[in-house]
Amino acid sequence: LNIAVLVSGRGSNLQSIIDNIENGYIPDAAIKVVVSDKGDAYALERAKDNGIDAVFVDPSAFGGKKGYEEEVLRTLAKYDIQLVLLAGYMRIIGRDVIEAYKNRMMNIHPALLPSFMGLHAQKQAFDYGVKVAGCTVHFVDEGMDTGPIILQRCVPVLEGDTEDTLAGRILEQEHKIYPEAVKLFAEDRLKVDGRIVSIL
Numbered sequence: 001l002n003i004a005v006l007v008s009g010r011g012s013n014l015q016s017i018i019d020n021i022e023n024g025y026i027p028d029a030a031i032k033v034v035v036s037d038k039g040d041a042y043a044l045e046r047a048k049d050n051g052i053d054a055v056f057v058d059p060s061a062f063g064g065k066k067g068y069e070e071e072v073l074r075t076l077a078k079y080d081i082q083l084v085l086l087a088g089y090m091r092i093i094g095r096d097v098i099e100a101y102k103n104r105m106m107n108i109h110p111a112l113l114p115s116f117m118g119l120h121a122q123k124q125a126f127d128y129g130v131k132v133a134g135c136t137v138h139f140v141d142e143g144m145d146t147g148p149i150i151l152q153r154c155v156p157v158l159e160g161d162t163e164d165t166l167a168g169r170i171l172e173q174e175h176k177i178y179p180e181a182v183k184l185f186a187e188d189r190l191k192v193d194g195r196i197v198s199i200l
């Protein structure tokens, strides 16, 4: 399974996928390329440190979103990518990319969807006063954080929590369920029927 990971930042979820391929938890898979829309993303360093091609695609260099995404698609095609993982990638994916990787592109979101879509989900949840928070891995569709849900994990909100302690507790679980979802995909155990993802 040839995987590409799209990133914009620190890349801790990228690292958890790298580690879980390396230790054999995710079978028959390799990250072929890490693509970033930010030249200084730490995730690019992580890729290089692990011998993975790291590509910065400059969003301002291709005459707008369409041109930028065509370049991203060309990059993915070059590596014969079968699964695309968004891991802290801070852009809305356009329709052409969605179509090209329908049910073959996943995202990790730091909230229990459909609650708290969009940016700063952990802060949204914390400020709302929820007692249970969590994270979601889902396939990517045209909406923001709206695609079919693959896995979710919840964590408690504890007395004395801050936004940061809560975000840390959620991140720990992100690093578990993202590799789990990729493993299920690699083993061909995910069946998608409309919104419903069954685990075989």
Ligand code: GRF
Pocket: 009, 010, 011, 012, 013, 014, 087, 088, 089, 108, 109, 110, 171, 174
């Ligand atoms: C994570 O919280 C993820 O859920 C969200 O963006 C953050 C990325 O963190 N989509 P990292 O770059 O994987 O460390």
